[in-house]
Amino acid sequence: MAMEDDMFRNLKEKPVTIQFPYEHVEPVEGVRAKVSWDIDKCIGCRLCVTICPGNAIQLVGRGRQAEIKYNVGRCILCGECVDVCPTKAIYATKEFEIVFNNRRGMITHFRRKKRKRTS
Amino acid sequence: MTFEIPFGPQHPALEEPINFMFEIEEERVVNVKPRLGYVHRGIEKIAENRNYQQLVYLSERICGICSFAHALCYSQVVEELLDLKIPERAKFIRTIVAEMERIQNHYLWLGLTAKEMGFETLFMYAWRDRETIIEMLDMISGKRVNYGMSTIGGVRRDIPEPMIKRMEESLNHLEARAEYYTKVCTKDPSILKRTVGIGILRPREARALCAVGPTARASGIPRDVRADEPYAAYGEIPFKVVTYRGCDVASRMYVRIDEIKESIKIIRYALKNMPEGPIRVKAPMRVPEGEAISRVEAPRGENLHFLKSNGTDKPERWKIRAPTLANLLSLCRMLMGVNLADIPVVIAGIDPCIACAERIALIDAKTKKLKVWEGKDLWRYANEWYRKRYGL
Numbered sequence: 001m002a003m004e005d006d007m008f009r010n011l012k013e014k015p016v017t018i019q020f021p022y023e024h025v026e027p028v029e030g031v032r033a034k035v036s037w038d039i040d041k042c043i044g045c046r047l048c049v050t051i052c053p054g055n056a057i058q059l060v061g062r063g064r065q066a067e068i069k070y071n072v073g074r075c076i077l078c079g080e081c082v083d084v085c086p087t088k089a090i091y092a093t094k095e096f097e098i099v100f101n102n103r104r105g106m107i108t109h110f111r112r113k114k115r116k117r118t119s
Numbered sequence: 120m121t122f123e124i125p126f127g128p129q130h131p132a133l134e135e136p137i138n139f140m141f142e143i144e145e146e147r148v149v150n151v152k153p154r155l156g157y158v159h160r161g162i163e164k165i166a167e168n169r170n171y172q173q174l175v176y177l178s179e180r181i182c183g184i185c186s187f188a189h190a191l192c193y194s195q196v197v198e199e200l201l202d203l204k205i206p207e208r209a210k211f212i213r214t215i216v217a218e219m220e221r222i223q224n225h226y227l228w229l230g231l232t233a234k235e236m237g238f239e240t241l242f243m244y245a246w247r248d249r250e251t252i253i254e255m256l257d258m259i260s261g262k263r264v265n266y267g268m269s270t271i272g273g274v275r276r277d278i279p280e281p282m283i284k285r286m287e288e289s290l291n292h293l294e295a296r297a298e299y300y301t302k303v304c305t306k307d308p309s310i311l312k313r314t315v316g317i318g319i320l321r322p323r324e325a326r327a328l329c330a331v332g333p334t335a336r337a338s339g340i341p342r343d344v345r346a347d348e349p350y351a352a353y354g355e356i357p358f359k360v361v362t363y364r365g366c367d368v369a370s371r372m373y374v375r376i377d378e379i380k381e382s383i384k385i386i387r388y389a390l391k392n393m394p395e396g397p398i399r400v401k402a403p404m405r406v407p408e409g410e411a412i413s414r415v416e417a418p419r420g421e422n423l424h425f426l427k428s429n430g431t432d433k434p435e436r437w438k439i440r441a442p443t444l445a446n447l448l449s450l451c452r453m454l455m456g457v458n459l460a461d462i463p464v465v466i467a468g469i470d471p472c473i474a475c476a477e478r479i480a481l482i483d484a485k486t487k488k489l490k491v492w493e494g495k496d497l498w499r500y501a502n503e504w505y506r507k508r509y510g511l
Binding site for chain 1: 169170172173174175176177180240241244247250257258260261262265267275276299302303306307
């Protein structure tokens, strides 16, 4: 018995565990989480597609008309695409509780506004 | 009379799938055969289809606990091929994160070994303290595991001034707790009874079986890549290699607890003497033809990465040797003569990480014999497989 002093001290204390669904921890500054696109800034340079380790990003179309298909299920949340983007079109969010009911929900399409108006 | 007892691949005392065939004579182990091959992930093969930048993240996912050590080892080997000089500040940040990872791993090991001993209280306490260091890593890198800090040509994030102050507080807390665990592990009779004199690996055997990391250091061999072949900023930081002469599980425990204290000293020194400057240099995508190896002292022992490039942006061959594979032979030696009830403690003593050390094993289902394949056999098998698959 060498731990009794600590054990008795802990009897008075509250549990350190956070009761998750009821309590939430605020993500720290600069947490690596889901990324999002400001699609109007995107120039379709494919740098993010080349660097993505999990092949989570797909480019549909070419150049400034290109649209982004982003699969969170494949994303490993490394944030390399945010660093590599030359026009800062990709930005990091703080959304790290990522849960889906079906696979289709994992894929997000980032479409350009102009194209919507014409069609 | 001897019995054969299979241990694993699914066993409540083992976290990962590995199979041991024990020959038992009156509760004592007389022979042991390990068998790998249950969680082969084919990482070395995946690597042939990815470019060098993507592989930093694949290398991180070799091991969940010593992820930074693998990423650092991989970054170093590519930097050597590129002949890239990385900034001084990046070297110091690499050292700090590597040491923080060591503290994190040793607290985790302490908890797991306590759990194998049946001492659940120590397990809970050690993991509660581990949370402090994980929060620190979260603050620096933005992630709790697989930090994504190391990259080819430096590190990805800086450690600014306000962070250093918060780190100091956490380090003080961790040091006090490490002192407390030294007291507990040297005095508590239930720990001493389960660890002292169990799983003996004599220095001569450790040297002959090429034990690495804390397993070798607990047998009195001062084998540490940080001191023998300094990488990152270890050449500029004074520290001592912790060794114990007990050769048993208890010594492995004391080595790890003392290494926590030593790591805290290294982090303090590095934070104080960190030079100013850039943290990253730009690395080209294509790597010139060549071969290189790099060694890193991971928390569990020595990591070895070999890389062969062919002038394109993808490697030709990437060979990884994780510390558990090096320690597996000495583990079999340690298990000789232990009681059946002590097997989990001895296995946990080397801090096994089976998935890192995984190799394929070809077993004939009828005769239950292991086959060894050479390159020629693999080539023949691959050709046959393609012919069958595509009807050529």
